[in-house]
Amino acid sequence: MLPVAPPASRPTPPGRLVVLVSGEGTNLQALIDAGQDPGYGATVVAVGADRDNIKALDRAARVGIPTFTTKVKDFAAREDWDRALTVATEEHQPDLIVCAGFMKLLGKAFLGAFGGRCLNTHPALLPSFPGMHGVREALEYGVKVTGCTVFIVDAGVDAGPVVAQAAVPVHDTDDEQALHERIKVAERVLLVDTVGRMAREGWSVMSSRKVRIGS
Numbered sequence: 335m336l337p338v339a340p341p342a343s344r345p346t347p348p349g350r351l352v353v354l355v356s357g358e359g360t361n362l363q364a365l366i367d368a369g370q371d372p373g374y375g376a377t378v379v380a381v382g383a384d385r386d387n388i389k390a391l392d393r394a395a396r397v398g399i400p401t402f403t404t405k406v407k408d409f410a411a412r413e414d415w416d417r418a419l420t421v422a423t424e425e426h427q428p429d430l431i432v433c434a435g436f437m438k439l440l441g442k443a444f445l446g447a448f449g450g451r452c453l454n455t456h457p458a459l460l461p462s463f464p465g466m467h468g469v470r471e472a473l474e475y476g477v478k479v480t481g482c483t484v485f486i487v488d489a490g491v492d493a494g495p496v497v498a499q500a501a502v503p504v505h506d507t508d509d510e511q512a513l514h515e516r517i518k519v520a521e522r523v524l525l526v527d528t529v530g531r532m533a534r535e536g537w538s539v540m541s542s543r544k545v546r547i548g549s
């Protein structure tokens with residue numbers, strides 16, 4: 335079941351972003367950079383991770399953004415981890431949560447607290463190629479166009495309502511890494527644009543799954 339946001343969620347500018355990460359953090363960096371402009375309408379107030387020693391945490395620390403790390407292995411049950419992540423995120427009073435390369439599925443507690451205002455970005459044109467290996471699977475399938483999707487997280491795997499997408503051509507010479515890097519260039523632009531518009535204009539999630547930015 336999709337947790338539906340109240341009609342026209344609209345943060346008071348600047349919107350408070352908590353970004354969840356697991357790796358390199360280039361999407362996080364793009365959001366941090368965008369937030370330097372007061373006109374952007376949103377600013378990264380905290381960064382959460384599911385592991386230590388990742389570049390994304392270094393990027394946050396470098397500019398003095400608070401971080402927290404909540405590791406699955408530190409909890410007896412996955413639900414306990416999910417609750418701890420919820421509490422740690424809640425402390426920063428986010429208007430919007432952005433999973434930017436966060437490689438964990440969020441659970442009931444998290445979606446109960448933040449459903450309808452938690453975004454994810456995926457390196458394929460959903461609903462094609464969901465899951466951990468979207469770039470590899472698109473390449474193996476032989477598609478000529480792939481891309482990236484910003485969507486609202488629900489209880490499924492990369493299954494929530496689509497907010498925005500961008501297409502990226504596949505070249506004959508592409509391997510997974512080259513294609514992923516080209517997708518990430520488009521993804522950073524799409525994510526920054528989408529988050530900024532949502533923060534400035536508000537958004538609604540219709541029962542039809544359609545997401546509308548603005549009133």
Ligand code: GAR
Nearest residue numbers: 357358359360361362435455456457
């Ligand atoms: C991005 O391409 C994002 O779409 C992907 O991880 C990359 C993170 O890059 N996420 C997933 O595949 C989630 N299923 P970054 O750490 O440089 O922002």
